[in-house]
Amino acid sequence: MYVDPQLKAVVSDVCTLPLNHARISAAKRAFVTRRVDLSDAKRIDPGATPRAGDLCLARLVRKGHHQRLELTTGRRARMEPGDEIIVAFGNRYATDQFHGVVPSQMGPCHLVAAGGIAAQMLDRHASTRKPTEIETIGTLCRADGSPINLADYAMEAPTPRIADHSFVIAVFGSGMNAGKTTSVCEIVRTLSRSNLSTAAVKITGTGAGGDIWQYQDCGAQHVLDFTDAGHASTMGLEAEALERIADHLIGQVDGKVDCIVVEIADGLLQRETQMLLRSEKFRSKVGSLVLATPDPLSALGGQQFLDTLGYRVAAYTGRISASPLFVNELREATHVPVLTSRDLESMDSAPLILMQQSVFDQHERMVGVA
Structure with missing residues (x-):
């Protein structure tokens, strides 16, 4: 439908307010916003309905679990009540921390991830402190009033x-905190010692820089995560x-390296993890x-x-890997290789084990091949 540009400008002026560039420059900018060109932010919409991925200006009200904000550089900046921060609306699923969803309106909500996720907390792990309280001031907009979203x-x-x-090579975990990211890094080092070039990619999770900084530190030539895809x-x-x-993400590095090590967040029973496992399209990519x-x-x-x-x-x-007794128990119970951190560091055959084909087809499933 055609909308007269003059009418659109009038509507924009009514719904949004001019944004002082100095105010944006002074605000602490969260990791998840790192791909956004903030010079595009000309206005702010205090009455917008939040959407996943929309950038917003928020004010810290009360510190809780997250005392610091991870900046686009990776530095964790201390926050104090009254500080303004630039974050993105999003959901969070973390079995050992918070379960949160995009709030229904502007106003009081929570910082549920240090990487800069604004959400309404639904529940939390018993060992996790109350979340940091923030107040969202408004969605950042372009000059024409359109909201700025990570997907753009x-x-x-x-x-x-x-x-x-x-x-x-896809790395899954039986549950959260099973050692997936450490495993990705150890696998990358193992492959690199065998003169195989590598990329490390995280397909699912909550935006934060910790994992990708570790990927870089372990020597992966290319590092990407879902925030690079706009989420x-x-x-x-x-x-x-x-x-x-x-x-x-896989397409960005496919053919540029010998191996791509992919991390899938959370555990096998988590909703999005199961969706990927059941996807024939994803299955076709996994070696x-x-x-x-x-x-x-x-x-x-x-x-x-x-x-x-x-x-x-x-x-x-x-x-x-931390428990030699657990390792021995598992080795006695299964024919599948158990590669400890020491094995991955010193075992010459580790790359061959890691690169065994792990996917079998529908026919094999039907005849019960294990």
């Missing part, structure tokens, strides 16, 4: 490559959107699957769950 600054879709594809978090997305993120786990029973339960979906586990790793 996503990386361009990759050009399909005809050349050889990279081998994809503050992936909680609540549908399967098609998750597939697009996987296509987008092997490594399961990070804290103990033998979680490993065996995870293996059984993955078998029903058509995946073999190439290897176990993760927090189980």
Whole structure:
């Protein structure tokens, strides 16, 4: 439908307010906003209905669990009541911290992730302190009044490559804090020692820089996560959107390196994780699957769950490495290799184990091949 530009400008003036550039410059800018060109922010809409990915100016009211804000540089800046911050609306699913959703309106809500996620907390883990309280002042807008959203600054879709594809190793966890990110880093180092070039990609999760900084530190040549695809978090997305993120991020580095190590957030039973596991499109990209786990029973339960979906586990790793007794128990209970941190550091055959094909087809599932 055609809208007269003059009428649009009048509506913009009524709904939004001019934004002082000095005010934006003085505000602490969160990690999840790092791809956004803030020179585009000319106005602010205090009455906007929040949407996932929209940038907003907020004011710290009371400090809680998150005492510092992770900046675009990775530095964690101390916050005090009254400080203004630039964050993005988003959902959060963290079994050991917060469950939060995009608020229904501007005003009081919570900072549920240090990377800069504004949400309404629904519940929290018993060991987690109350969330930091913020007040959202308004959505940042362009001169024409349109809201600024992370999706507008996503990386361009990759050009399909005809050349050889990279081998994809997907790292899943039996649950949250199973040691997935540490496992990704150890795998990257292992592959690098075998003269294999690597990229590290995080497809799902909540926007924060900690994981990707670790990827960089361990020597991955290319590092990407879902915020590069325009999302503050992936909680609540549908399967098609998750597939697009996987296509987008893996496609950016496919063929540029020998191996792509992919991390999937949270645990096997988490909604978005299950969607990716059940996606034939995602399955077609995966060469092997490594399961990070804290103990033998979680490993065996995870293996059984993955078998029903058509995946073999190439290897176990993760927090189980911390307990030699757990490692011995698991090795006695399964034929699947258990690669401890020491194994990944010193075992010459580790790359061959990690790159075993882990996906089997529908026919094999139907005839019960394990």
